[in-house]
Amino acid sequence: TIAAHAALLALAADRPVKLVYERPEDMAATTKRHPARIIHRTGVDAEGRLLAQDIEIRLDGGAYVTLSPVVLSRACIHAAGPYACDHVRIRGEAVLTNRVPYGAFRGFGNPQACFGFERHMDAIAERLELDPIEVRRKNLIRDGQTTATGQVIEDGADRVAVLDRAVALGRVAERRETHAAFNATHADRRRGVGVVTYHHGAGFTGAGEVHLDSRVHAAGLPDGRVEVRAASTEMGQGTITVFTQLAADRLGLPAGDIVIATPDTHRVPDSGPTVASRTAMIVGHLVERACDDLRRRVGLTSGARGSIVREAIRAWHEEHDREAVVGVGRYEAPPGIEWDETTYRGSAYGTFCWAAHVAEVEVDLRTFGVRVLDYVAVQEVGKVLNEVLARGQIQGGVVQGIGWALFEDCIDRDGRMGNPELTNYIIPTSGDVPPIRVDFLEVPYPHGAQGSKGLGEFPLNGPPPALASAVAAALDVQPTAIPMTPERLMELALAGTPA
């Protein structure tokens, strides 16, 4: 990463180094999302119930190993979807190629897996002539059932309710009717609606969190304020706001009494990396524990809140000249979480988030351009810590997913990115997307801060299969690849028609 390069240069030069990439350098040099080819073969009964799944995942690993093994791991663990099935075989491999290095990208393997399993659910429904929503409803994991790795899901979240909420907000039944009428009366436009549902494991895979052994410090300052010291980096996702909120709530102090330390490794303990949607859920939980420990160290009981805390910290400093009082929060695995790295059996994640998305599109039959008319994202996230920030993560992730589904193509040219500039690597503008309608369902997760689960990455997973499903409804073809550029859709839609 750019930070490592700057650090190496700084060590060699023995002075501070600032590294600035021009945008084309940035686009050419940073790692990309792994291209994937995924094949599903599924046995189902006449009602569409899954009997057996056989799934193959192959990732283009690019020229260097980078993070391919762990991206592949997350892709495989999610490959069977949020569905219950007794007989599952998942095989995955990442293949070295002479292409650009691929690495960590929002979703970390699951977006690719999600496109596979959700496209395949539509294929099953089509083959059996069943409603694709009904097929999903039938197969969604119920509490007490297990995932492909044998992880028992028992979180109290109602996955069918998540799906039904999205279907209701997206007015799917009504739209199917109005689209039929619209399509019959418009020569050059077709509309369609698509529905998907999926899951995303929150935090590091398997024993990752145990290995990280993360810590957070909460220091009582001489003036009675509390400084939270954690390694999590604010990059716009709201770490400073959320940590402030969590510490203030925990201690009953106003936000102004909380200081968030800059994550400089001289001053903060190792809280693990700012990745994997783990900051609010896992590190935030350590903020709470560190606050609890601080309260104990200044002689208070666990119920003490507000000015009592502030006064106790001040009093402690008056008695301990030039000493520091620091509460420590240290990661402890939730009970019952066991993961076997060799057999891939057990609890791959502490918990999963659940989601259902509905997309409505219009395809222009002149150009095969896809316009997103409406988008609904229903997310079960444990607990929303900050409405504006959480909504922003979902809307931003959805629009990034829309870009990936429709426009964003990393063109390979002899092992380099062939379009490393914003003129030719197309991301959506404000004119390309409708308002993204977000709704949250909350079933608190006891081991996340205030019940929260990591939500940053997983909104990206939904749009590719949701838009593909909507395009399928509009054009009566089944897109199996993204991005669904107009060139590709034209080829698909005109295949078999006279030239």
Next chain:
Amino acid sequence: MIELRVNGAPVTLEVDPAERLLDVLRYRLDLTGTKEGCGEGECGACTVYLDGLPVDACLVPAYQAEGRDVRTIESLDEAELAPFLRTGATQCGACTPGVVMTGAWIRDHPDVLESHSIREMMAGNLCRCTGYDGIIEGVEAALASPASGRSERPVHAGGPASADPPRARPAAYAAVRGEGRVHRPASLDEALELLAGLPDAVPIAGATDLLVHWPERLEAHDETYVDLTRLDELRGHTWAEDELRLGGLSTYWDIVSDPRAERELPLLVEAARQVGAIQIQARGTWAGNIANASPAADGVPVLMAYGATVVLASTDGEEEIPLDDFYLDYKRMRMRPGQLIVGLRVPRRRYDIAWFDKVGPRAAQAIAKVGVAVTRRADEGGWRVVANSAAPTVRRCPTVEALLAEAEMDAPTLASLERALADDVSPIDDVRSKAEYRRKVLARLLHFGLRRRLEDSA
């Protein structure tokens, strides 16, 4: 030495011909609120106001700021940022100064929303984090805030007066001092004299093409430029009895913001609104679009469909060439050394069919994959069909025009249009699209477009 006003304060400084306004603001005046996001006029992170209009500072040569009024994000007070903070308009913050500048401009010019949506106006500011809802709501909140429409901004310029030492410029910029020269004539006569003596000089005006990726294109720094932006006689446009006359410096935004253009020559407005977004429309000129001679030009097809004439001038006098005949081959024009495009004459005629389709990779900030402009004269029924991104130049499609002349009331079939187009265009595969797609889509645009309009007029 140039003098300009930055955030209300006079600033005098020497600029290198290779410096962009963005470099001057960030590295000379220490006004680092303005960000560089792409260096090619795509992302809008460097949005500042130049004489009151939002522009991308990465595409403005610093010398063009002479005598002009520049406003940066530093000129906004904190109260103006508040609406954007509450709605989630910012995450990583890289786009935010540009977003706020465009948003505040909309807030100060709410009339623009009678013809444009907020989403269209904000399309020149790319954001990778928010998904735009927070930004749109931020602009709405700004519009609803009490300062709406008449803000008095406190002014503070950074720069020479500031106590901090100026920031070091990145090494790349130190290396880009080219051998080139920039001439800044004050009158057209002077410009034509210069061009007569400098046959290889490049005229520069809006710079929206010439400054793309400027810091990396060192060879471009060695060229000689004749800057046209002081030639006030080439500014703006006038409506004569039988024609619209566009000056050589007339911009897209000049036309977008003239309600008469929408009534009389709507395709000009339609094409202009699809050139980049406001930051590009405020700078890009119609004449520059012609002279850049890109097959993907957005302005040229509609001018050609309206039968425009190019007015050239040199020290030998004026010459007029129909735009139809202006292009010889890829990037080759019927222009002699020393000639300058000083204006365009667009006839005011009545059309019963007129439309323009631009097919870009997205809704705004897009280079055309393929496009077509079509007109039919109301009085004598003559067709003009003009394709872009489908041949080495923007060009009329005579075979299709002949087909339409015969077709009378019925839209030709797709197959017959594809056959006719095979004679008229020769699209290629490139990084933006495929020949096959361009060919097929051009036929489909014509087929469906004609079906709809011929049925309407029947």
